[in-house]
Amino acid sequence: MASQQSTPSLSITQRRWRKFKSMKRGYYSLVLLVTAYLVSFALPLLIGSKPIFVQYDGNWYSPAFREFLAELPLVGSIAPPSFEPGTKFGLTGPGSESEPNYRELKTEWERQGSDNMIVMPFYPFSPNEDVTVTGNKKFVAPFEEDDSGHVRILGTDNNGRDVLARMTYGFRVSLSFALLIAIIEFLIGIPIGAVMGYFGGWIDILLQRFMEIWHALPFLFVIMIVVSMINPTFFLLVFLIVIFGWLGMASQMRAQYYRERSRDYVAAAVSIGVPTRTILVKHILPNTLIPIITFFPFAVVSGISALVSLDFLGFGLPPPTPSWGQMIGVGLQNLSEYWLVVVPFSALFLTLTLVVFIGEGIREAFDPKVFSRLR
């Protein structure tokens, strides 16, 4: 025992993690991306048109915090977003039953010098506020002021919606979408590939024929056809992309299980009567982790690309969901407003490059290829 403690050995996973950390490019990309994704869930508190705090007649409200809770996955279903009519804050007249424009309310209260107080988020514009809201002007250039005197850091689009807000909310939408797709693809592709590779026989032949057929179809165009017939939602699009996306993982897994099943440890397990399910899950699966893990970032990249492409063509998420593809599409119709394309493109470019760097780092750490060459 003592000798074991004196020479602490690292498990293979720990060694791989260290190797990954030692590769700065991939590691920092991971840190940056994870941080950005976590922060993006707090977006209503940072960028949005609802105030963080409202104090009115001694009562405290926090619409932005309610919004933040409502947008969290799972939590959102038990904490729906709040709706505070303008009458609650002493507004009268037409339109006071609807949500007040807190930016105007704030300037109004400050002008009156009243005790009521509003604390707005750092950047007080939300992604779907268009020209119908006072002060939102179409095609405000970056760093210029709109009609109400607010500086729009990255300008506004053809509907007066704020580009910075749409870009940041679009990041959360894109990444959530791609992560969900990658995870579901794996959940479907791994068991199917495992069964195909391990059992072989007619089930393998049948599924392989099926995959060949599926592979021959132009998947993005087929999705567009379906979307043109049925109105898309977030989850319908996830479902449609997964229908085609699981093929890649399944064929990877098929090859892995096919190779592993002829190994001695599998034969040993079979001969001592280990149930097949246990062999598949406990014995073989850990040995196929490398392709699973290294494939994941690239599945995320293709998920983001697919969503952006569909949105660009107008067959993606229903409007007015903030999405990069839709933003680039609008930008191409308004060529002189360069920021409409440059901003979402840069966001897309940065995000995808980060994911690819992570993927490359993981691949290098988990599956190092050493080439020796004699010259």
Add this chain to the structure above:
Amino acid sequence: MLQYIIRRLLLAIPTFFGATFVVFFLIQYAPGGPYEAQLNALKRGQGAEGAASAFSSESGNIPPSQLEALKRNYNVGEPIVLRYLMWLGIAPNSVNDYLVEIGVNESVGGGQRIVVRKDAGGTFKPFDPSSGQERDDWYIDPSEKPNHVWVYQRAVSGILTFDFGKSEQYQKPVWDLITGRIPVSLQFGIIAFTLTYIVCFYLGTQKALNHGSKFDVISSSIVFVAYSVPGWALGAALVVLLGGGSALAVFPSGGFQSPDYESLSLLERIADRIWYFVLPTLAYTLGGFATTTLLMKNSLLETMSQDFVRTAYAKGIRENRVVWLHAMRNSIIPLVASIGGIIGLFLAGNYLVEHAFNIDGIGKLSYEALLARDYNVVNAFTVLTTLISLFGSIISDFMLAVVDPRIRFS
């Protein structure tokens, strides 16, 4: 070899039927598809004329004859396999469908006239009104309308005979529309394909031979970036930054050639084409660029670390000879095997790039057809793309068999 090719082609047949059946089911059968869309359009048309109850029942207030014609046009009620065979062009389909009144001399198009009356046996038959002869090439179906029958001719025509029907949008046969657009897409496809292979072959080889050098590291970053960004998105950014309308209007903002192309001299024409081609070709090429380069690099690296290369060096063979004669022949195998997939990518017309650059190719045609719900065009494009993709994988296998003599076909 011949046996292998024949076997490969035979294997492609069930895949062809499977893939086309999916397309058929998707476009002809799906809820919300063309049939339902037309049905709803008819209902809406009736509703607009004042009958608010048009939406109440399944058939609404559509005149029964119109509804029947629609159902006959889409072969609603026939078994799905028969409909699929009709759509393929294997089973005969009804053409020249006319609703005629029994016993009346009716025109049925093409200057032909037909009268339907009972023959000696008491069944209804079509007759030529002038000669009184029975017409064998016309068939009769009963109609729901009293005292009327449908007369039609049969023809074997479908996607296998390149009959994709008529475009609703352009009122032209779909096949003519597509063949008219193919040259445009093909020019981009061929240029992009050639460029991809030349650049990737050279770059991949250099990266493998200088593995770990500064050149390798820097070009790797470029390859990663090229891998991560969709080609059309880079194209869009380039159009805004370098295309017309921006401050740096170096290239045109889209299109295929200048409006005054016809009046230019030959040299000017070539220059004009190149000028228009630079940005779209870049966007086109980006798709296959990264994977192909890495494929080439990794493949050559792997070969270079094998024993026979070591032996060749040990025998004192010059480096160039070892690389280009011994290693290269083994290394290009995966590159050659990927040709089929890339052919498919380029031949089919990239609707994303064509939309971004406003190029009138097949891709843009089908995209606009989808927007306009012109399902015959959409159908043709999907079938064509599927066929090209199947064809590509056959080409791949064939090329693989040609370059790799070790492949034995059993």
